[in-house]
Amino acid sequence: MKDLLLYLFYQLIVRPWLTLIIGVRFSNRQVFDNVRQFIVVANHNSHFDMVSIMAALPWRKLKNTRGVAAADYFGKTSFSARLMNFFFHAILIERHRKEGAPSAIEILDGHLKAGKSLVLFPEGTRGQAGVIADFKKGVAILLRDNPGIPFIPVYLDGFGRVLPKDKWLIIPLVCKVRFGEPVYPAGQDVDEILEKVRDAIFKLKDKDERDRNVFDYK
Numbered sequence: 001m002k003d004l005l006l007y008l009f010y011q012l013i014v015r016p017w018l019t020l021i022i023g024v025r026f027s028n029r030q031v032f033d034n035v036r037q038f039i040v041v042a043n044h045n046s047h048f049d050m051v052s053i054m055a056a057l058p059w060r061k062l063k064n065t066r067g068v069a070a071a072d073y074f075g076k077t078s079f080s081a082r083l084m085n086f087f088f089h090a091i092l093i094e095r096h097r098k099e100g101a102p103s104a105i106e107i108l109d110g111h112l113k114a115g116k117s118l119v120l121f122p123e124g125t126r127g128q129a130g131v132i133a134d135f136k137k138g139v140a141i142l143l144r145d146n147p148g149i150p151f152i153p154v155y156l157d158g159f160g161r162v163l164p165k166d167k168w169l170i171i172p173l174v175c176k177v178r179f180g181e182p183v184y185p186a187g188q189d190v191d192e193i194l195e196k197v198r199d200a201i202f203k204l205k206d207k208d209e210r211d212r213n214v215f216d217y218k
Contacts, residue, residue, distance in 0.1 A: 003063035006086065010062065015055045023158075024052055028179040031152055032061050035182050037117050039151045040065075041139055041197050044121035045160035052177050053119055053154060054088060065117040066091045068108065091118075105141055112146050122197060140193035143185055150182035151197060155204035178204040 018024040032038070040053055050067050057065055067088035075081040075092040084090035091111060093104045102110075108118060122135035143151055158175030180200055185193045 042154035153200035
């Protein structure tokens with residue numbers, strides 16, 4: 001019942017609000033139709049990034065997908081942790097590993113082995129709007145160790161202006177969520193996989209397209 005209520009919430013409230021009020025445009029959402037399990041990977045500039053990706057998922061995929069977030073930010077209180085669990089099925093990861101505790105890779109790998117899908121931002125955190133930080137190797141390690149699971153690249157454009165880091169005022173502007181085709185990077189090492197992930201994300205940006213994540217275009 002919880003998963004059904006969550007799906008209806010996204011379909012009847014969140015997605016219409018994103019498209020009609022904020023100005024979000026979704027492209028190629030049908031990529032999820034023919035994959036059972038996956039890792040969504042995307043660039044990251046705003047809290048709207050996760051919301052928009054989850055709102056695009058079909059019912060059977062949404063209930064089996066886990067958003068990955070930082071425990072020190074989103075799990076500061078039991079209330080915020082419960083909200084993250086309800087809205088994103090969130091896996092809250094400690095950025096500073098405690099002695100004897102499982103690593104983030106071990107935790108996420110366990111969810112993949114249990115048949116769950118993940119939404120990951122390889123930059124690890126929201127960066128400066130329009131600036132792409134170095135990708136962390138964690139996603140590549142997970143893909144290497146789970147060769148039967150594809151990654152689905154997503155390019156997010158405009159969310160850095162709608163709700164920039166450390167800001168709370170939402171500014172309705174045109175945003176784009178572009179999904180690429182699933183990629184199975186089997187038989188490659190971690191660095192090669194990471195490069196493939198990065199390339200797949202930024203190939204979704206149209207050639208010579210201006211970056212809508214920032215107000216100043218150069």
